Amino acid sequence: MDTLLERLKAFNQDALPEMVPLKYEAMAENPFRFFRGTCHLFYEDLAAAEPLPLSPLAWICGDLHIENFGSYKGDNKLVYFDMNDFDEAVLAPASYEVARMTTSIFIAFDTLGFDHKKALKMAGLFLKTYSATLAKGKAISIEPRTAKGIVCNFLQSAAKNSxxxxxxxxxxxxxxxxxxxxxxxxxxxxxxxxxxxxxxxxxxxxxxxxxxxxxxxxxxxxxxxxxxxxxxxxxxxxxxxxxxxxxxxxxxxxxxxxSSSVLPYLPVQQLQWPTEADRVIGVQQRMQNVTxxxxxxxxxxxxxxxxxxLQPAKDTIRFKLLENYRDMYQVIDDMAALTASAQLRSGGMQGSATIDELMAFGTDTAWQEKVIDYAQNYARTLKQYHRQYVKDYHAGKYVINSTENQNNS
Known part of the structure; x- marks a missing residue:
């Protein structure tokens, strides 16, 4: 297998050369920022690992992590809390989405200085609520009237932005x-x-x-x-x-x-979208309650x-600003319910599992332990990647020597 340096450079070779150094700088900040910038590594490694337990096909956002949820104003003028990034969206096993999200919990909590037991409890909470929501077979949405705790405060504050x-x-x-x-x-x-x-x-x-x-x-x-x-x-x-x-x-x-960075590692036939942009908003429109x-x-x-x-109401909950564990508990619980709801809402559409199949997956929780194990192990791998990346970054191995177009065209 190629080295980490080769893998990262290969993925970013077609990006704007004058902007890539800014991405590399951001990825050096901490392991969670590195995780956000390397979705392709996650799926490349997942494809090479022992397969996750079988799960039904679902529409997934592809790059789910704790900071890919936030507020926005829908076309009905109400403010919602939901998934907000669908650039990597594809049709894939439902377990792919929860594996990446659960991994993000372990990485983010470690980056924030929380002990592993708390991260493990939060990951367990996410999968428990996700499964329970699937098992009920009813999608939910979160706006100021239905939100609780810190999410309610967050939405009320977002709604006031002018x-x-x-x-x-x-x-x-x-x-x-x-x-x-x-x-x-x-x-x-x-x-x-x-x-x-x-x-x-x-x-x-x-x-x-x-x-x-x-x-x-x-x-x-x-x-x-x-x-x-x-x-x-x-x-x-x-x-x-x-x-x-x-x-x-x-x-x-x-x-x-x-193109979605999940796509090369999927054994699932995809829809033929007119353009990649149509794919992104097409999946978004079927997964969100209100776009x-x-x-x-x-x-x-x-x-x-x-x-x-670009909306004044659009914002992301930043976990490093949350002051206590109880706030985090409420947010993770809501994120889990929304993840399941997005899959239910898009169930039975053009290749995705039916709502009955998703409900059965939620009822059978035997797969959860293996997802937790994979997420914990990959979080450790990711930290090793980040240490090597920071070492190479400061050694100048990611410097781009290019006289190509400097006008962002």
Whole structure:
């Protein structure tokens, strides 16, 4: 097998060369950040390991971990807490999703300094609630009226965030107008040709797409840096201004969609989606109870992109900010119920198991111990990977010497 260095470099070789160093820097931060940036390693190793217990096929987000849940405003104007990243979404054994999520619990809790017994208890809680929710056969959703504890507080706080606050963070005022800020470390200037092409493209999308916002025009765009695993993809942020309402603005995110990193290791036939972006939002729409507003796709310069509104209500619960174990218990319990609910909601759709089959899987809990064992062992492997990675990173082995395009095109 190739070395860790070779595996990571091979996976990132097609990413934007000027952005990959930022991804490598983020991955060196701690084992959990490394885990977030190496979804491909997880599935490559899973395929080479002793198989997990048999499980029904389900639609999965593919990169499930404790920070891939968060708040967002649905197209019905309510704020929800749910899975929020579907870039790696595929049809796969249901156990793949819970194995990755359970592994993330062990890695995150260790990174945060919690003892192993607490992590083990939380992993057990996740699988217990996940199974119980499947066994009931009824999907749930979480919004402010149904949320409990820390999640309720989180959603209530997210609902209060205003567009004015979001614009203040992302823009600067100049001569009675506003523009996207280049002071933000996540924003990068684009060359004029690309900037003009992007503005024209989004204006055409607004005019011709039924998903687009009415009566808006693009007044600015920058390259946007966000996430960990997606660093190195082409991603742009647009500032739109209403053409019929004074001082009304909208922020749009446009992110390149690439093939799922789970796909090479799946013995399961997949749907033939029109584009990778259609795959992402297609699975998202069937797994979430209510999808986010202004969710759409487009193709620019031959690449497929996901378009979505940048919302003031969109946020992720950051576990390092949770003050006590009880708060974590409630959050993990909710995440487990939502994971099962997403699989139930999409049950019986184009190859996924029926709700009856998912209920039977939830009732038979004999598989849980093997998933826990795998997750614990892989968490230890991941820590070893991270130690080797940090050593190689500081030795300069991940330095990219490239004079390729520096304009994020």
């Amino acid at each position: 567009y004015k606050q979001l614009l203040k963070k992302r823009t600067v005022s100049k001569k009675k107008s506003i523009m996207l800020s280049l002071e933000d470390e996540r924003h990068f200037k684009l060359n004029k040709q690309l900037r003009d092409e992007l503005k024209l493209h989004i204006n055409e999308w607004i005019k011709n797409s039924s998903d687009g916002p009415y009566n808006y025009k693009t007044i600015g765009t920058v390259f946007r840096l966000a996430g960990t695993g997606s660093i190195g993809l082409k991603r742009y942020l647009f500032l739109l201004k209403s053409t019929n309402t004074k001082n009304k603005y909208l922020l749009l995110d446009m992110k390149q969609a690439r 986010a507003a202004l969710l759409s796709t487009t193709v620019f310069r031959g690449d497929a992109y996901i378009i979505q509104e």
